[in-house]
Amino acid sequence: MAKTTLTRRALLKSGAIAAGALAMPSVVRAQSTTEMTMLAWYGQAEPDAVAAFEELHNVKITPKYYVGGEQMLALLAQSPPGTYDLIHADAEYVQQLVLANFVEKLDPSDYHFDDFYPEFHKFPGHWHNDELYAVISRFGFLGISHNLDAVSVKEASSYDVLWNEKNKDKVGHFDWHLPNLGVLSLRDGNAAPYDIGGDAWAQLQETTLSLKPQVRGFYDYGGVLSSLKSGEVTVMPGIGEWITGVLRRDGANVTTTIPEQGGIQFTESFSIGRGSKKADLARKFIQYTSSPEGQFTLANLNVFPAIIPSKVGWERMINEKPEDARHLGMFKGDGNSIDLIRKGRIHIRQLPVQQDLADWNDFWSAYKST
Amino acid sequence: MTSSLSIRRLSRLAYGGIWSLPLPLWLAGFFLGPMILLIWLSFWDVKNFLLTPDFQLENWKKMLSAPYFWAAYLRTFIIAISAAALVSLIALPCSLAISFFLSVRARMVVLGLFVVPFFTSYLVRVYSWQIYLTENGIVMKLLAAIGIDSGSLLNTPLALMIGLVTLTLPLVIVIQSISMLSLDKTLIDAAYNLGCGPCRVLFATVLPAVRPGIVLGALFAFIFSFGDFVTATYLGGGKFTTMSILIADTVKSGQQWPRAAVVALMMIATLLITALASIAFAYRRT
Numbered sequence: 008m009a010k011t012t013l014t015r016r017a018l019l020k021s022g023a024i025a026a027g028a029l030a031m032p033s034v035v036r037a038q039s040t041t042e043m044t045m046l047a048w049y050g051q052a053e054p055d056a057v058a059a060f061e062e063l064h065n066v067k068i069t070p071k072y073y074v075g076g077e078q079m080l081a082l083l084a085q086s087p088p089g090t091y092d093l094i095h096a097d098a099e100y101v102q103q104l105v106l107a108n109f110v111e112k113l114d115p116s117d118y119h120f121d122d123f124y125p126e127f128h129k130f131p132g133h134w135h136n137d138e139l140y141a142v143i144s145r146f147g148f149l150g151i152s153h154n155l156d157a158v159s160v161k162e163a164s165s166y167d168v169l170w171n172e173k174n175k176d177k178v179g180h181f182d183w184h185l186p187n188l189g190v191l192s193l194r195d196g197n198a199a200p201y202d203i204g205g206d207a208w209a210q211l212q213e214t215t216l217s218l219k220p221q222v223r224g225f226y227d228y229g230g231v232l233s234s235l236k237s238g239e240v241t242v243m244p245g246i247g248e249w250i251t252g253v254l255r256r257d258g259a260n261v262t263t264t265i266p267e268q269g270g271i272q273f274t275e276s277f278s279i280g281r282g283s284k285k286a287d288l289a290r291k292f293i294q295y296t297s298s299p300e301g302q303f304t305l306a307n308l309n310v311f312p313a314i315i316p317s318k319v320g321w322e323r324m325i326n327e328k329p330e331d332a333r334h335l336g337m338f339k340g341d342g343n344s345i346d347l348i349r350k351g352r353i354h355i356r357q358l359p360v361q362q363d364l365a366d367w368n369d370f371w372s373a374y375k376s377t
Numbered sequence: 378m379t380s381s382l383s384i385r386r387l388s389r390l391a392y393g394g395i396w397s398l399p400l401p402l403w404l405a406g407f408f409l410g411p412m413i414l415l416i417w418l419s420f421w422d423v424k425n426f427l428l429t430p431d432f433q434l435e436n437w438k439k440m441l442s443a444p445y446f447w448a449a450y451l452r453t454f455i456i457a458i459s460a461a462a463l464v465s466l467i468a469l470p471c472s473l474a475i476s477f478f479l480s481v482r483a484r485m486v487v488l489g490l491f492v493v494p495f496f497t498s499y500l501v502r503v504y505s506w507q508i509y510l511t512e513n514g515i516v517m518k519l520l521a522a523i524g525i526d527s528g529s530l531l532n533t534p535l536a537l538m539i540g541l542v543t544l545t546l547p548l549v550i551v552i553q554s555i556s557m558l559s560l561d562k563t564l565i566d567a568a569y570n571l572g573c574g575p576c577r578v579l580f581a582t583v584l585p586a587v588r589p590g591i592v593l594g595a596l597f598a599f600i601f602s603f604g605d606f607v608t609a610t611y612l613g614g615g616k617f618t619t620m621s622i623l624i625a626d627t628v629k630s631g632q633q634w635p636r637a638a639v640v641a642l643m644m645i646a647t648l649l650i651t652a653l654a655s656i657a658f659a660y661r662r663t
Contacts, residue, residue: 074629077426081632084427107425176528182615184630224532224614234614238512239529368630369443375626376445376452376618 041066043285043292046079047095048072048275050310059304060295066288068093075183076100083109088282092289096141098132098274099185099357105135110278113139117290119297119317124345127316131355133276141276144296145305145313148336148344148353149186149247150270152263157241163264166194169244175221179240182225184371186245186271189356191215193269200271202360212370219377235261245271248335252312255334262334269352275313299323307331314344412645419638426632440639446623450643453619457603460541461595464549467542468594472553473583476560488554491547503540503611510536510612532614540608545601549594556590557583592659599655600648620644 045052045068052070061067073079076097083091084107094110104110120128123143133141151163157177162168169178180187192200192211203211223240224230231250234240236259243250247270251261277296279289295301302320306312307328314335315321324332325339336344347353359367422431440446475487494502509515510530520527530536560583568582584591606621615622620640627637 077630077632080426081428084425103425182626222616224616226615227610230611230614233507237514239531365631365633368626369445371630372618372623372626373443373445375615375622376448 039065041285041288043068043092043288044090044280045070045093045095046073046082046091046280047093048310049074050308051095051275053309055307055309056304057292059300060292063295064288064291068292076103080104080107080109083107083280089280089284091280092283092285093292094278094280095144096276096278098130098141098143098276098355101132101141101276101278102135104278105140109281110140111281111283111286113142113279113290113293115139118142118294119299122297122299122302122319123316124318126345126348130274130276132274132357141278142293142297143316144275144277145302145315146272146274147247147249147313148263148265148270148272148347149190149245149356150263150265151190151242151244152235152246152251152261153242154235154238154240155260155262157238160262160264163242164266166190166244166266166268169218169221169242174242176223177241178218178221179223179231179234179243180225181231181243181246181250182227182375183245184367185356185358186273188215188367188371189271189354190245191218193266193271193354196268199360200269200354201357204361208362208366212374215370215374216377219374225375235259247273249273249311249313252331252334253310265347265352267352269354270347271356272348272353273356303327306335306337415638415641415645419635419642421635423631423633423635428632428634436633436635436639440636440643445618446640449618449620449623450647452617453603453621453644454647456537456541456609456617456619457599460538460545460602461599463538464542464545464598465553465591465595468546468549468553469591471550472557473579475550475554476557484554484558488551491550494543494547499544500607500611502543503607506536506539506543506612507531510539531612532616534617536612537608537617540612541598541602541605544605544608545598548601549598552594552597553587553590556587556593560586589659592655596652596655596659599651603648603651604644 041064043066047070049072050056052068052072057068071082071091073082076099079094079096079100080103083094083104094104096104101110127143130143133139133143151158151166151168153163153168158168158174162171168174188211189200191214192203192207195207195210195214197203197207197211224234226234226240231243231246232254235243235250236254236257247263251259251263254261277293279286279293283289296305297317299317299319302315302317303323306315306320306324312331312335314337315324321332321337324335324337332338336342336347340346344353358364418428419436420432420434422429422433422435475484479487507514511517512529512531514529516530517527530539564582564586565578568578573581604621605619606625609615609617609619609622613619618626620643624637624640627633627640
């Protein structure tokens with residue numbers, strides 16, 4: 008039997024070779040993985056949303072999450088062009104992205120618009136001078152979210168339920184003026200809830216102030232979830248399935264009803280950031296989000312479920328997740344979410360047209376302080 | 378001989394200077410610098426959601442003429458002063474017991490226990506209170522069991538006070554206790570020897586002697602309560618707009634950092650005046 012001696016040099020050499028061999032796959036992977044940045048609302052770049060795309064294209068999406076469209080605009084204004092490859096925004100802020108030259112023009116033929124309901128082929132706010140700047144990813148309706156043990160669907164079919172004596176000290180507000188004042192504007196009978204003149208604005212303030220004695224509190228996202236779940240609050244205007252869908256997953260008996268006076272629509276979309284060096288990859292990501300697979304994924308995000316604009320995506324939701332699809336209004340026949348849009352009961356959330364945004368904000372601060 | 382003396386004096390000065398240096402450095406870096414920046418920021422403008430350097434008085438005019446600003450200011454002041462008074466009253470008997478009735482070993486254990494709450498994040502403690510105070514919470518169930526239907530306690534002034542007491546009580550007890558423990562006990566003996574009863578000893582001897590501790594404890598309670606955001610948001614339900622909530626609201630909508638700076642500066646001014654007045658009262662010769 009041959010005698011083997013292990014010298015110190017040999018040990019170090021073999022150790023280095025072994026370490027190199029072990030590290031090689033990750034080194035190779037690290038070399039070939041592309042990093043792409045995304046400026047988005049929370050949840051849009053979590054594994055449940057992007058893992059399939061990342062694996063398919065060997066890319067790592069690095070998110071920078073923001074809270075509110077104005078913070079997003081401020082972040083973009085403070086960053087050099089090309090900082091963010093993908094920008095996820097609500098429709099009301101896309102026009103401002105375009106005007107500030109923060110986003111690239113898109114080619115509509117690149118995306119799966121043929122799969123979408125016609126209402127989303129040329130969605131207002133995503134187009135500017137007949138050019139496309141953002142592709143809708145998902146949307147939802149805001150009306151009245153309520154605990155079914157305390158407020159029935161029939162009762163919630165009118166915003167007047169908020170003033171009902173039995174809901175005294177049981178009305179909660181998501182602490183953002185835009186959706187709250189939007190639905191209360193609908194309750195006042197304004198056909199265009201955000202485009203109101205001086206008299207209607209004065210009336211809206213009066214209506215809102217008259218609700219204060221009923222109000223339990225003003226909550227952030229976490230507070231909205233816990234207050235509705237615990238029964239602290241039984242009814243909330245201006246929120247939707249993005250809250251009640253999450254709570255139902257946890258067993259809460261809650262739902263969202265769109266009252267007869269109408270509801271507000273929020274819309275999420277993706278754009279390519281101005282100066283992105285990975286614009287091709289960003290385009291592929293938006294193609295993925297508009298594809299049937301991507302649409303199904305987006306409808307079921309962990310952060311909150313939402314309605315998708317893709318007809319093919321709807322089919323899959325109806326077949327695979329019928330209960331969730333029903334709550335979201337993705338079913339066939341009268342009263343589904345597209346039907347509500349076609350009947351004119353849904354109004355797109357937007358920034359105030361005739362007043363300054365600061366006026367609405369100041370009023371909201373005053374309302375909270377009374 | 379002279380030169381050796383001056384070298385020794387110089388080295389002593391350098392030694393003292395080195396030990397004294399961290400304080401002015403810290404004050405300059407973490408107080409004066411940010412304060413100057415904050416004052417400067419309060420004159421800036423916001424254009425298209427972007428901070429723009431400027432020198433205009435608009436932010437001051439806007440905030441100081443807004444009724445909701447003064448409503449929030451008054452509310453915050455009342456809440457903070459109420460919390461300081463309440464906490465001081467609750468802390469007083471505890472501190473007296475710790476200082477005068479407990480053995481040295483028991484005193485160390487009890488004071489140690491008052492430090493334990495600081496091991497947990499205040500936010501976590503406030504969230505825990507939500508579980509107790511909410512509609513179907515433990516407190517409601519206990520009250521219901523004895524036939525009292527009080528409804529939820531969350532988002533009430535009581536919940537607000539519970540949160541602020543949670544935040545400040547341990548600190549106030551520790552400050553008061555340290556002050557009482559440093560009291561010259563012969564004063565108490567002298568008072569008894571001169572025929573004072575327990576109440577007179579307390580009010581004529583102990584409390585005047587430990588006034589700095591009581592006032593400083595109350596001052597800390599006031600400072601923490603005045604600037605607190607967590608309790609007002611999670612136990613007050615955002616229903617009682619305080620100055621901290623107003624700062625958050627102002628920034629959230631429109632990225633109005635300059636207006637938020639005005640609110641912050643008003644808070645700092647109030648706290649400085651209150652602190653100076655309190656310290657003057659605490660160490661006033663009677």
